[in-house]
Amino acid sequence: MASQETISLVLRLAVSVAISYVTWRAIKEIIEPNRKEKQEAEKRSKQLLQRLGIKTTVKLSDHEMFVAQNLVEPDSVGVSWEDIGGLDDQIAELRRTVLMPLQKRPDIRVSSLVQPPKGVLLYGPPGCGKTMLAKAMAREADARFINLQLSTLTDKWYGESQKLAAAVFTLAEKIQPVIIFIDEIDAFLRVRDRGDHEVTAMMKAQFLSLWDGLISDSASRIVILGATNRPQDVDDAIRRRLPCSFRIGLPNxxxxxxxxxxxxxxxxxxxxxxxxxxxxxxxxxxxxxxxxxxxxxxxxxxxxxxxxxxxxxxxxxxxxxxxxxxxxxxxxxxxxxxxxx
Structure with missing residues (x-):
């Protein structure tokens, strides 16, 4: 009798655990309907990291893995310096001031002051080649390239946007040298005012704070590259963090x-x-x-x-x-x- 009661108790416990698990999964699907998308994004990120040759010993958090899907494979970029016409002076200056310090050669002893600018801004009228320059840099830089989408940093859950903003920088630190490209940067980091939504204001503040930490770290090889048609709409605090500016104007x-x-x-x-x-x-x-x-x-x-x-x-x-x-x-x-x- 005792053994039968024990078996019955174990069966009831197993059924209870199974029902609880199924119920928990159903509730999680309702509470977090985009969980499958996040899992698929994580899977894509892992495959991308392998193709980019990033060591498996580099441990990434869930938020860093989600941001990693914005990494660009150089071979997948169909634009090189040779495909860009009329911007030879800008290309030469980008190579001198950004790429060469970023690709510092270990066999040459140089000053600790030789480092890439922490921020670069490409600005000018639309259609003049700013995005093409960024794409060519992704192909030619010999560095990781993150094409950061604004949608990557937005999340419906309170506090998640700040965590994703932080993940951009922690991921960059782990895989540097890296260029973080933000197209239409004025849409993301435009002039702050009282009309900003609380979440947007907090995300901007988090981004600026982490950017300051990047600037103060002279050993980091992380460059934030922004492009905009409306430089006057970019927040002054952002412009200060983009000391290297290139005007890409209409061609002569x-x-x-x-x-x-x-x-x-x-x-x-x-x-x-x-x-x-x-x-x-x-x-x-x-x-x-x-x-x-x-x-x-x-x-x-x-x-x-x-x-x-x-x-x-x-x-x-x-x-x-x-x-x-x-x-x-x-x-x-x-x-x-x-x-x-």
């Missing part, structure tokens, strides 16, 4: 010519196409504007080639009337002049 005619040559490299161009004239006619064009201009010219060239085979079908589908100009399928001066209109 010589720079526009270099950009056009970069964009059209590998394309079939007609002998009558004079890029110098196109560069002179595109005053106040940004790099992205020139990219769009080249796209329009290439589309017109394609439409002309289609028209040679089936002009009636082309007109019926697209309501476009293109004159037949022979079998030349190369991009011509006329294509660009039409695109400019």
């Amino acid at each position: 005619p010589t720079q526009r010519l270099m950009i056009l040559r970069k964009i059209l490299a590998g394309e079939e161009l007609s002998p009558d196409l004079e890029l110098e004239i196109i560069a002179a006619q595109t005053d106040n064009y940004s790099g992205s504007d020139l990219q769009e201009l080249c796209r329009k010219a290439a589309v017109r060239c394609y439409l002309r080639a289609v028209a040679q085979n089936d002009l009636q079908l082309l007109n019926s589908l697209n309501d476009v009337n293109v004159e037949e100009t022979g079998a030349d399928s190369r991009i011509t001066m006329e294509d660009f002049q039409t695109a400019l209109c």
Whole structure:
């Protein structure tokens, strides 16, 4: 009898534990509906860390693992210095002032003052190559690169945003040398005022406090790189922490010519196409504007080639009337002049 009672007690206890576990899992799913997404993010981060060659001995917290999904693989970046036209001076200065001190060679004895700036700001009109420069740095820096998204630092649970902000810096310390890139930094660290939400204000304060710790540590090789179209909207306290600034302005005619040559490299161009004239006619064009201009010219060239085979079908589908100009399928001066209109 005693043994039967013992078995019955054990069974009841096991059933009670099982029910409690299932109930706890169900409650956790209700309370934390994005738990699966976080687990998937952690799995992706682990795979990414392995591909980046970060040692498994580096122990990361849950918050650091969540931030780690913003790490960029250099091989996955399709932009290099050679792909950027018209910004040779800025590229050379970035290499001298940021990348070379960041990649300090151990075989050369240098002063302790030789260190990268703790903050770099790229500013200027939209479409002029700020993000492309950042991408090229991710590929060429020979350092870790964190493309920090604002959504990474926002969480619905009170106090989590501050923990995630702290995780950005603790992760960077563990995997340095590292560049932390914040695109549209004015949206995240804009001028503070009384209208700021409490959580946003606390997250900014946490970020600034940790940034100060980074600045005071002369041994750290961590650079925060920001990009913005509206530098006047960036908080003054942030500007002070970004001592190295580069203005990426609208290209001049010589720079526009270099950009056009970069964009059209590998394309079939007609002998009558004079890029110098196109560069002179595109005053106040940004790099992205020139990219769009080249796209329009290439589309017109394609439409002309289609028209040679089936002009009636082309007109019926697209309501476009293109004159037949022979079998030349190369991009011509006329294509660009039409695109400019």
